[in-house]
Structures are given as structure tokens and as C-alpha cells.
Amino acid sequence: MTTKVLVAGFTGAMGQKAVNLVNESDGFVLTAVFAAGLTSTTPADYDLPANVAVFSSLADIETDAEIWIDFTLPSAVYADTTFAIEHGIHPVIGTTGLTDDQETELQALSKEKGLGGIIAPNFGMSAVLLMKFAKEAAAYFPDVEIIEMHHGDKADAPSGTALSTAKLIDEVRPAHKQGNENETETLANVRGGDYNGIRIHAVRLPGYLAHEQVLFGGPGEALTIRQDSFDRSSFMTGVKVAIDKVSGLSELVIGLENVL
Numbered sequence: 001m002t003t004k005v006l007v008a009g010f011t012g013a014m015g016q017k018a019v020n021l022v023n024e025s026d027g028f029v030l031t032a033v034f035a036a037g038l039t040s041t042t043p044a045d046y047d048l049p050a051n052v053a054v055f056s057s058l059a060d061i062e063t064d065a066e067i068w069i070d071f072t073l074p075s076a077v078y079a080d081t082t083f084a085i086e087h088g089i090h091p092v093i094g095t096t097g098l099t100d101d102q103e104t105e106l107q108a109l110s111k112e113k114g115l116g117g118i119i120a121p122n123f124g125m126s127a128v129l130l131m132k133f134a135k136e137a138a139a140y141f142p143d144v145e146i147i148e149m150h151h152g153d154k155a156d157a158p159s160g161t162a163l164s165t166a167k168l169i170d171e172v173r174p175a176h177k178q179g180n181e182n183e184t185e186t187l188a189n190v191r192g193g194d195y196n197g198i199r200i201h202a203v204r205l206p207g208y209l210a211h212e213q214v215l216f217g218g219p220g221e222a223l224t225i226r227q228d229s230f231d232r233s234s235f236m237t238g239v240k241v242a243i244d245k246v247s248g249l250s251e252l253v254i255g256l257e258n259v260l
């Protein structure tokens, strides 16, 4: 049996990797691709076989795809995921930027339709493990800051991974004020973003791909947890796990760790 897959954001850095993954995976076939702002919908213009349908607008999509892999933009991902669920296509969402409310709404829609899916801010094993270890450490080290470092083309800040890390830490970290009570910033935002008292710092530099450090400090000691994605292939292990498992799910799962 072959499972038909649509890749949204197929012209992008991650979308291209996802197309290759589907093409190389036994039991899966690329049946459609989607990206906004295309000047052509001729498959050959993208080195795709003639039987792959190319769409440049959500409204135009007519497909028998069973899985929807999404690596688009934070501004597009909610509409894409809603479309997929409403059309009975299992979503595998790597695009970051969904708000908590949007995730809750999508989970409700998925439940209503009885359709499983996966949303993962990071499909890389090193990042999944970093988040797990950071949550564990936060119970013992309540003072923590996060530094994420990405390539200069990244559209959103903070990274979805950094935000998820902060949320996981926040679940176990005793709530308290960190740092000097009378602290003032003499340069705007120099202390970073604030997620319930957890500071997040976003670095954007050429040469970097995707990296995160979680810094814990305690009396007389410190713990640093770091992960590095040096190549986008690092994310494909998790995407493969997701496409293998998603058809067997009956709910919309958030976080790759919950299907491993």
C-alpha cells in the first residue's frame, strides 16, 4: 500500500528536503506540492514528475493526498493545517508560529473529524532531547535563560523550539523573579524576550543553521545544555517517524517526543 503525500512549502529549504524524503521513502508517493507565489504550476519547472500536482493557492487545492507535510511560514500554517484537517488529510506540521489558542482550536477540529496529526516545532533528535533534559533540570535549577541561534533567513523569533523549551521549563520551574529586582535596561530589549520570567535571546547570523543553549545557574555552579543542527537532514529523521506514525493517530499530537 502506498500513502500519498502533499508537501506545502516545497520550494523552501525544508520543503525541498521533505520532497526528497518522500521520494526516497518506500511506501510513500509525492502526489502534490504547494507554495504561494509560484509563477508556474508545471511540474517539470520544478524537476517534478508530470503526475505531481502543483498548487500556488490554498483555494485551488484538490487532492487525494493522505498526509500533508507543512514547512511554510508562521503566517500560513494555521490556514494550511485547518485546510488539511477539514479535507481529511493527516497534518505533519513543522512550520513554527502557531499560538497556543490556534493549537487548541486545531486539536478540537482534529478531534471533531477523528483525524490524527502531528505538530512538532523541531523534528531533530538533539532538540527533542534538549527539551526533555531542560525540563528535568529546571526542577533543580529554577534560574534559567535560553539562547537560540539561527541562520539569517529565519522569519520568526524566537524560534518555535526556544518557545517550546520555555513552556516546558515553565511547567516545572518554581515561579519566581530572576535577577536584580531593580534592573534597568540602558539599551532597549537587551535582556531578551520574557516568557513568564524566562529570558529568551535570539541570535541571527550567517553560517549558523539551528542551535540552542539552555543556561541554568545556581549557587556556585552552572549547567549548560546545548544542541546543534548543522544540516537540515537532521530534521528528516523525525519527519520520517511522523509520516510513518501519523495515519495511525486519532488526535493531533503536539511534540515529536509524544510519538517516539
Ligand SMILES: NC(=O)C1=CN([C@@H]2O[C@H](COP(=O)(O)OP(=O)(O)OC[C@H]3O[C@@H](n4cnc5c(N)ncnc54)[C@H](OP(=O)(O)O)[C@@H]3O)[C@@H](O)[C@H]2O)C=CC1
Pocket: 008, 009, 010, 011, 012, 013, 014, 015, 034, 035, 036, 037, 038, 070, 071, 072, 073, 074, 075, 076, 093, 094, 095, 096, 097, 120, 121, 122, 123, 124, 160, 235
Ligand atoms: N519543525 C522543524 O523541525 C523545523 C521547522 N522549521 C520551520 O519550517 C518553516 C519553514 O522554514 P524554511 O524551509 O527554512 O523556510 P523557507 O523560507 O525556505 O520556505 C518557506 C516555504 O513556504 C512557502 N510559502 C510562503 N508563503 C506561503 C503561503 N502563504 N502558503 C504556502 N506556502 C508559502 C515558500 O514559497 P516561496 O518560496 O514561493 O515564497 C517556501 O516554499 C519555518 O517556520 C521554520 O521555523 C525549519 C526547520 C526545522
Ligand SMILES: O=C(O)C1=N[C@H](C(=O)O)C[C@H](O)C1
Pocket: 096, 121, 122, 123, 150, 154, 155, 158, 159, 160, 161, 162, 209, 210, 211
Ligand atoms: O527556521 C529554522 O531554521 C528552524 N525552525 C524551527 C524553530 O523555529 O524552532 C526548528 C529549528 O530550530 C530550525
